[in-house]
Amino acid sequence: MLALFDLLGVILIGLLGAISSRSIQSLDPGNRASALLELLKIESFTLQQQTLVLGASAAMAFFLKSILSIYSSKKILRFISARTNSLSNGLIASLFSQPLTSIRRRTSQEIYFSITEGVASITIRILGSIILLASDLAVLVLLGLGLVIADPLIALATFVGFIFVGYLLFSTTQKRGYFLGSELSFNAIKSNEKTNQLIESYREIFVRNQTEAFISDITSSRARISNISAELFFIPVKSKYIMESALVFFALLLAFLQFYLNDFSRAIATLSIFLVAGTRIAPAILRIQQTLVQIKVTLPTAALALEMIEELKKNRTEQVKLGESESNISADSFVSNINLDSVDFDFGPQNKFKIRNLNLEVAPGQFVAIVGETGSGKSTIVDLILGINTPTNGVVTISGRPPRVAFKLWPGAVSYVPQNITFLNGTIRSNLVFGNATQNLSDSDLWRALEVAQLRDFVESLPLGLDYRIGEHGNNLSGGQKQRLGIARALISNPSLLVLDEATSALDAQTEKDFNDSVQSIKGQTTLLIIAHRISTILNADKILYIEDGEVKASGTFSELKSLVPNFELQCKLLGL
Numbered sequence: 001m002l003a004l005f006d007l008l009g010v011i012l013i014g015l016l017g018a019i020s021s022r023s024i025q026s027l028d029p030g031n032r033a034s035a036l037l038e039l040l041k042i043e044s045f046t047l048q049q050q051t052l053v054l055g056a057s058a059a060m061a062f063f064l065k066s067i068l069s070i071y072s073s074k075k076i077l078r079f080i081s082a083r084t085n086s087l088s089n090g091l092i093a094s095l096f097s098q099p100l101t102s103i104r105r106r107t108s109q110e111i112y113f114s115i116t117e118g119v120a121s122i123t124i125r126i127l128g129s130i131i132l133l134a135s136d137l138a139v140l141v142l143l144g145l146g147l148v149i150a151d152p153l154i155a156l157a158t159f160v161g162f163i164f165v166g167y168l169l170f171s172t173t174q175k176r177g178y179f180l181g182s183e184l185s186f187n188a189i190k191s192n193e194k195t196n197q198l199i200e201s202y203r204e205i206f207v208r209n210q211t212e213a214f215i216s217d218i219t220s221s222r223a224r225i226s227n228i229s230a231e232l233f234f235i236p237v238k239s240k241y242i243m244e245s246a247l248v249f250f251a252l253l254l255a256f257l258q259f260y261l262n263d264f265s266r267a268i269a270t271l272s273i274f275l276v277a278g279t280r281i282a283p284a285i286l287r288i289q290q291t292l293v294q295i296k297v298t299l300p301t302a303a304l305a306l307e308m309i310e311e312l313k314k315n316r317t318e319q320v321k322l323g324e325s326e327s328n329i330s331a332d333s334f335v336s337n338i339n340l341d342s343v344d345f346d347f348g349p350q351n352k353f354k355i356r357n358l359n360l361e362v363a364p365g366q367f368v369a370i371v372g373e374t375g376s377g378k379s380t381i382v383d384l385i386l387g388i389n390t391p392t393n394g395v396v397t398i399s400g401r402p403p404r405v406a407f408k409l410w411p412g413a414v415s416y417v418p419q420n421i422t423f424l425n426g427t428i429r430s431n432l433v434f435g436n437a438t439q440n441l442s443d444s445d446l447w448r449a450l451e452v453a454q455l456r457d458f459v460e461s462l463p464l465g466l467d468y469r470i471g472e473h474g475n476n477l478s479g480g481q482k483q484r485l486g487i488a489r490a491l492i493s494n495p496s497l498l499v500l501d502e503a504t505s506a507l508d509a510q511t512e513k514d515f516n517d518s519v520q521s522i523k524g525q526t527t528l529l530i531i532a533h534r535i536s537t538i539l540n541a542d543k544i545l546y547i548e549d550g551e552v553k554a555s556g557t558f559s560e561l562k563s564l565v566p567n568f569e570l571q572c573k574l575l576g577l
Contacts, residue, residue, distance in 0.1 A: 002072065003139040005065035007146045010276045011036075012058035017272025019050060076131055077124075084123040091115050091305070094312045099389045101347060102311075109192045110304065113185070118305025125298040129291045136284040136291075143277050143284075154274060158250070158281065165246045166285040169239045174296045177235065181297035184228045185304065191221035232297060236290045243286045247278050334410040335399045336496040336527035338362035338385055343394030345384055345550075355380060355550040358394070364496075367528040369538035371561075371568065372547035378531045379419075381547065382501050385529070386416060398497065412493030419502040421486035423474035428459055429466040431474075432489050445492060453488035455481065501531045535577060 018033045037043040042053050092115055095103060103111075140159075147155035198205060198214045205211055254274055338360065345355035355377055362368045370378050383389040384396055387403025398406040398414065407414060424431050432446050446466060450456040458481060462468040474482045490498060532538045538558065545555045546565045554564040562569040 002065055002068055002135070003142040005061045005068070006139055006280050007142045009058045009061035009065070010143060010146055010280065012054050012061065013276040014272055016051060016054040016058065017268055019047065019054075020268070077128070080123050080128045080131075083127075084120055087123060088115050088119045091119060091309060091312070095308070098312065100383055101389055106308070107189075107193060109189050109196065111308075113189050113192070113301075114305040114308050117185075117188070117301055118308070121298045121302035122305055126295055126302055129294050129298075133288055133291045136287050139284045140281060140288075143281055147277055154254070157254070158274060158278065161250050162243075162246065162278075162281055162285045165243060166289045169242060169286075170289045170292055173235050173239070173293050177232070177293045177297040178299060180228050180232055182300040184225060184232075184297075185301045187221045187224045187228070191218055191225065194218045194221065235293060239286060239289060239293075243282050247282045251275060251278065329409050334406075334413040334496055336364045336413070337399065338497070338527075338529065339395075339397045339400075340381075340385065341395045343384060343396060344392045345380065345389060346392045353377065353380075353550060355384070355391075358384075358550075358552065360545065360552070362527060362529060364527055365524045366542045367530075367540065369530045369532050369541040369544045370547055371532055371535065371538065371544060373567075374533075376547045377550040378547055379501055380550070382499060382529075382531055386414075386499065413495060414497045414499070415490035415493060415495035417483075417486050417490045417498075417500045421474075421482055421489075423470060423472075423482070423485075425469075425472040427464075427467045427469050428462075428485065431470060431485060432466075432492055434489060441492060446488075449488040449491040452491050453484040455484040455488055495526060497527045497529070499529045502533055535571060539577070 015033055015036050019037070034043065037050065040053070042050050045053065095111065095115075106114075144155060144159060147158060194214055194217050198211070198218070202211075205214055251271070251274065255271055258271055339362075340358050340360040343355060343358040345358075347353060353375075358381065360381075370381060372378050380389070384391055385398070385403065387396065387407070396403060399410065401409065424434055429446065432449065433441055443466065447456060450459055459465055459468070468476075470476045470485075474485070477485065487500070490500075530538060530541070538544060541558065543555060544558060544561050546553050546561055546568055554561060554568075556564060562572055
């Protein structure tokens with residue numbers, strides 16, 4: 001529809017040129033010009049009045065085209081922006097409904113790049129470009145029809161000339177654009193990964209005197225990104241000047257031919273139509289060429305997100321949806337038991353480690369520990385219990401339901417403390433509330449959790465107490481303080497089931513003893529499942545499972561396990577236990 005305004009403007013300018021040139025020669029406007037003047041009801045106007053009306057009408061047509069184009073572009077961009085957000089949110093939700101093994105197939109930077117730049121490339125840079133492409137094609141079709149009616153030969157020459165120039169520009173830049181797009185994506189991910197590695201492993205890298213090597217890799221990638229960006233920016237600039245030069249060349253060539261072959265009035269009219277149409281056609285063809293190159297450049301970036309979307313479609317895990325009967329279940333109906341029945345788990349062909357025929361029952365109020373050598377499968381078993389990974393065979397339930405369902409039915413009833421605790425760049429208060437934002441927590445709730453985690457005295461000694469900022473990754477805290485803060489966070493919701501994965505490994509002996517005393521104080525009230533390397537933390541466990549190569553080799557109390565597993569007995573002797 002908007003292209004009709006362009007066509008109308010071109011026709012009016014062509015008519016204006018025709019009547020002006022013929023008036024100079026004291027000639028009649030001609031049959032077609034007269035028919036148009038009659039159609040517009042201005043055939044009886046003076047030349048000056050006709051010129052004013054035609055010029056003002058043409059200007060109004062182009063002005064309305066611009067205003068309506070701005071409005072429609074805004075609406076289109078808002079629509080695409082909403083789709084970008086929707087697609088990104090859907091991709092994030094789909095990705096993090098997958099088992100952990102699926103999530104870890106990509107690096108964190110690849111995931112981040114896909115859900116941000118990748119999704120934006122699909123919607124804004126590709127689909128948005130296709131919409132603009134359709135708009136410019138509509139302009140070309142309508143202007144082409146108008147030119148054919150005015151002068152078929154000129155129409156043919158105009159379109160052949162400009163399309164040929166546009167094709168040459170596209171063919172000479174599209175392969176280079178695709179290559180540059182691939183290089184840009186690769187170097188962006190590589191630079192971010194190296195920067196992240198340098199931040200996370202700074203001490204190790206510093207001691208090994210590898211800091212400069214990492215910086216060199218990062219700066220090399222950033223330099224490559226800068227060079228690629230400059231070259232990509234130059235491609236449309238170069239195309240613009242080439243197309244402008246082609247417009248001037250074709251105009252001069254047409255003027256020469258028209259004045260040589262036709263009379264003055266016809267030459268002026270034809271040249272007027274060409275110049276006006278050319279100023280619309282040339283930019284449209286240039287935009288089409290640049291849009292096609294932009295799509296080529298963007299495809300490698302979009303490919304990462306598209307590949308992830310396709311993979312998630314194949315491996316889609318059903319979202320947890322609660323039935324009406326389950327959604328009304330009361331919070332106090334939670335039973336803190338765990339059951340694993342004939343569970344098998346396989347990481348896939350690239351990893352030979354497997355969990356085989358695992359059976360486990362944890363009764364409400366029990367203190368159960370899992371021990372074993374490094375790599376025996378302890379943390380893998382915890383991931384299966386928490387529903388983070390899905391068993392290849394067998395069934396895992398918490399309170400009689402799959403873990404994901406249980407967490408939705410009874411939020412806060414289960415808490416987990418990992419080996420490596422994640423911290424917000426904020427205060428102690430915000431880090432305690434982290435993951436518990438839906439609960440109305442008072443300061444007394446926070447202090448209670450800190451006390452059980454043996455951290456209250458330390459926090460009270462800080463200048464701002466709960467509002468003390470711990471820095472990014474908890475950099476203002478020691479390793480032991482970080483672990484205790486993580487334990488306090490898990491205790492905030494008064495969980496009925498508490499799972500700790502090597503959660504006391506960074507505690508000193510006295511703090512560990514104090515924490516063990518606190519654990520004993522909640523034993524019986526809270527079901528405890530502890531993955532432990534430090535045997536001293538599980539002396540009073542009701543049941544201990546010894547894991548070896550993904551299987552339960554033995555289970556029993558501390559004294560029973562010593563008699564059943566020689567290796568466990570040896571470790572106890574070395575520790576004087």
